[in-house]
Amino acid sequence: MPPEFSTVEQYWDTPLDISGKTLNVIKVYKDGSSVIKDSEKNGYAFMKVSCLHCADPSCVSACPVSAMTKDPVNGIVSYDKGACIGCRYCVAACPFGVPRFQYDTPFPQITKCQLCAHRMKEGKYAACAYVCPTGATLFGKVRDLHAEARRRLALKPGEDAEFPRGNLSTHDQSSFPAKAAKYLPQIYGEKEVGGTQMLKLSAVSFEKLGMPTLPERSYAATSETMQHTLYGSLVLPLAFLGVLSYVAKRNVKDDEGNDEQH
Numbered sequence: 001m002p003p004e005f006s007t008v009e010q011y012w013d014t015p016l017d018i019s020g021k022t023l024n025v026i027k028v029y030k031d032g033s034s035v036i037k038d039s040e041k042n043g044y045a046f047m048k049v050s051c052l053h054c055a056d057p058s059c060v061s062a063c064p065v066s067a068m069t070k071d072p073v074n075g076i077v078s079y080d081k082g083a084c085i086g087c088r089y090c091v092a093a094c095p096f097g098v099p100r101f102q103y104d105t106p107f108p109q110i111t112k113c114q115l116c117a118h119r120m121k122e123g124k125y126a127a128c129a130y131v132c133p134t135g136a137t138l139f140g141k142v143r144d145l146h147a148e149a150r151r152r153l154a155l156k157p158g159e160d161a162e163f164p165r166g167n168l169s170t171h172d173q174s175s176f177p178a179k180a181a182k183y184l185p186q187i188y189g190e191k192e193v194g195g196t197q198m199l200k201l202s203a204v205s206f207e208k209l210g211m212p213t214l215p216e217r218s219y220a221a222t223s224e225t226m227q228h229t230l231y232g233s234l235v236l237p238l239a240f241l242g243v244l245s246y247v248a249k250r251n252v253k254d255d256e257g258n259d260e261q262h
């Protein structure tokens with residue numbers, strides 16, 4: 001994808017949201033003086049915005065020509081530009097506002113994150129998790145991600161902890177030392193619209209971070225049986241991506257050897 005600019009000075013790509021050019025963006029929440037990390041009042045927080053790879057995706061249900069499909073093995077929701085007829089039903093159907101239409105190109109396509117499916121064919125995993133230094137974005141099997149989310153929720157706020165980074169379900173992972181956050185007791189994506197493959201933790205309310213409050217039943221109006229098979233019993237996915245945002249107050253030494261917190 002080409003870089004996208006939101007300022008006149010085009011030094012760095014600075015998209016403000018996902019779009020026909022941007023599949024994945026980290027949005028910033030700010031309040032008041034914006035000095036306290038992960039605080040709703042006078043604080044700031046980050047939220048990753050991209051496709052959540054729903055267990056029962058309404059974009060797939062809405063597509064009349066099967067240009068949106070869900071992989072039965074790894075659960076990735078993919079887009080086939082060759083099959084697409086440009087009706088934009090998927091744009092209207094997604095409860096998270098994810099699929100975007102390229103209005104400004106002569107041959108428009110739908111764009112959305114496809115969980116780096118092209119990398120998986122090469123034995124790699126999602127690039128956003130691969131490059132994330134702190135484990136705020138973490139890749140792995142859904143059962144492992146759920147376990148890690150529950151572990152993070154159970155940590156005492158402020159306690160020193162290790163946060164795995166990279167691919168949680170392989171042995172090549174490393175970890176990042178940080179102090180535990182004061183999370184809200186909610187795993188976003190565990191129940192919303194039948195469950196999503198991307199899971200989120202946050203210390204700031206999800207609504208304030210732009211994530212909609214949604215019912216548990218999927219908009220795709222699938223049968224209970226299908227939902228239970230896909231997600232409730234967790235038999236489907238091999239590769240699930242979780243996004244676990246947390247308060248990173250990392251202990252470091254300043255130049256004079258004193259303890260500092262960042």
Ligand code: SF4
Pocket residue numbers: 050051052053054057058059060077093094095096097098099112
């Ligand atoms: S988040 Fe939207 S685009 Fe992604 S799988 Fe769910 S319904 Fe489809």
Ligand code: SF4
Pocket residue numbers: 062063064065066067068079083084085086087088089090091110
């Ligand atoms: S725009 Fe393309 S992918 Fe979206 S619903 Fe229509 S045919 Fe399917």
